[in-house]
Amino acid sequence: MKNYQKINNLIGLTLFVVAACVYLLTMEPTVSFWDCGEFIAASYKLQVGHQPGAPLFLMIGKLFSLLAIGNTAKIAYWMNFSSVIFSAATVTFLYWSITMIASKVQKSGDTTLSNLSVFSAGIIGALAFTFSDTFWFSAVEAEVYSLSMLFTAIVFWAALKWERNLDNRWLVLIAFVIGLSIGVHLLSLLAIPAIVLIYYFKKTAKVTIPGILKAIGVAAVIWITVQYIVVQYLVLMAAKLDIFFVNTLGLAFGTGALSFILLTIAALSYGIHYSIKKKNY
Structure with missing residues (x-):
């Protein structure tokens, strides 16, 4: 079959439209139970929600709340709409991930039948996920899970893209997306x-x-490093340094935290420079 990639992309976008329409038709018109009311209020006022705060989710939610154009009665509606978009995009990336895996078995591009098998596998898998109870439930209300699932889907899709062409830029994208996802939910760490x-x-x-056991061990070390050192202790170290700068050195509030941020940026910049210089990438 000619134009396999174009057809595959078109089907993925079509599934986005289908999922978005389904979720939009079943979307909560206003505030629903659980944490949704808190997230909506915190996004609208750009305040801090319950721990760990989900700052990226709240900032993105603020952008969607602006679609209410000053009508506060519609803020919840547009915040719920954001979950519709995130969830529909998740379905699309899931479809593309399934077709990449299925193409390894069927060798897409060889025959029309094999390509149809790949497309069918992706469509069935994506639609089954679209109408699954738990995912559908979070797709129609202002919760962090829809955006978190999108980040997770992008991470796994990017991993499959790297596996296909071994371009390390995909690994950089994976690290970047996982970093962003920490500001929403820690689900992506499971990938x-x-x-x-x-x-x-x-x-x-x-x-x-x-070798497999060693790889699992390395994965555990990476996960623990991100989960505990990066997510928790980096912030704690910044807070402790700020307390030291203010209470002991008598400097202005925030000086210690700012110094810690600058030191972190400098360390990362040096690491990137060293990696490029040694061609260790």
């Missing part, structure tokens, strides 16, 4: 073991049980 195993299977000439 780290899968990404490490994909990397291991692709880069290792001979797969062994000890």
Whole structure:
């Protein structure tokens, strides 16, 4: 079949429209139960929600709340609408992930029948997920789970794209998206073991049980580092340094936190420069 990639992209976008229409027709018209009211209010006023705060979700929610054009009665509606868009996009990326996996079995591009099998697998899988109870439930209200699922879907899709062409820019994108997702929900961290195993299977000439166990161990170390050191202790260190600067050195409030941020940026910049200089990328 000619134009396989164009057809695959078109089907993915069509599924986006289908999912968006379904979710829009069943969307909550106003505030629903659970944390939705808190998220809507916090987004509208750009305040801090319950721990851990979901700052990125609240800022994006603020953008959608502006669509109310000053009508406060419609703020909840447009915040719920954001989940519709995020969830529909998740369905699209899921479809593309399924077709990439299915194409390994059917060898897409060989025959029309094999391509139809790949497309069918993607469509069935994506639509089954579209109408699944838990996902549909979070797709129609202002909750963090829809955007979190989108980030997770993008991360796994990007991992499959890397596995296909071994372009390390996909790994950079994965790290960036996981970093963004921390400002929404920590669900994307669960994709780290899968990404490490994909990397291991692709880069290792001979797969062994000890090698798989080592890869799982590396994944655990990465996950623990991000979960505890990056997410929790970096912020704590900034707070402690700020307290030291203010209470001990008598400097202005926020000086310590700003200094910590600048030191972190400097360390990351040096690491990037060193990596490029040594061609360790």
